[in-house]
Amino acid sequence: MSGSNAWTRSRERMRLFPELFAQCAGEAATYGRCVAATTTGRQELRKDMCAKEFEALKTCFTNAAKRKAK
């Protein structure tokens, strides 16, 4: 498969992922700690249990992507 298609485009986007992620290490650590806490706690992990932390991470990530695109 040559030329640009869905897979080549998504792979290109994925290549930027680590660089953008590195700029949000703090938010990522907070989110990770929130989820890791549920594995040891008494409550089972449910949907959106760490939604707030994830929103912070996602905002940081999309901002980093916007800065990169400029």
Place this chain on the structure above:
Amino acid sequence: MSSGVCLRVLRAAGSPPAASSGSWSRVRLPADPRHAPRRGLSASGRGGTMNVFNREMKKKQKEWAASLRDGDQFDYLRDEVGGRVADRVYDIVRTFPLALDIGGGKSHIAGHLSKKQSRRSEIPTHRLLADEEFLPFKENTFDLVVSSLSLHWINDLPGALRQIQQVLKPDGVFIGAMVGGETLYELRCSLQLAETEREGGFSPHVSPYTAVTDLGNLLGRAGFSMLTVDVDDVQVNYPGIIEVMTDLQGMGESNCAWNRKSLLHRDTILAAEAIYKEMYGNEDGSIPATFEILYMIGWKPHESQAKPAKRGSANVSFGDLSKISQPTNTNTS
């Protein structure tokens, strides 16, 4: 991981080396699903046959991986495990005139065997494209069967092991290495937690593996004797979860189980990366991925092999154990 249908015959240049292993002839067997009637049907198991993996998909994945221009960068795991299997072959003080390498790919095992003989002579090789579950050989053909990191995509593992046992000559040996047990548990757990938190449920992304405890039973049922099973952990450090998945894809090890979900949401990937780094990350920011390699050695039964002693043939008693520590009465001057 060879591409397409190839029937290449490589002959050794010059005389075979006069080392302890003697001369070799090898047939290599990459995976290829034949269109057997029972396999082409639905994903549910029929009769006694398990149907967990889509073999057609696995063949396509391996061909894609083999066609990559810079595919050599993904060979590190196979080279390492191939070297350890070659070590085990060398541990056996015997000459093997005819050997079979199942799932040989780029012949990682043979590469290590040639180097140790410190000669540039190539082991004479024939390559065959065939299905691991339908070995196209007569019984009692091979002195040695090796397999490295390809048995974990076989649907009917008991059947495949039985066929390996059949194509071996009596007193032949099978040395295999397969990923099993807790391989990639960090990846599996990170994805599971991320999917649960982001999407409310999770589906399996890492394919199922054989546990160490089951391996002994499998080999025994297949008719092997004098079994040896041991476990080795290979831990590889990666910068991030994307690199883990890219490398697995490049190795031709993408998931091909029927029950896999083909989609991974970008939110889930982001969440999984954060969880992976937090829960399993190393101090320098890299993340480990564990490959638990199970090594197995099994022999085809033969009269020359040691058998358990007959009942009642003991000529020492357990009661004599207490006398061992006491010094015997020898002449002391």
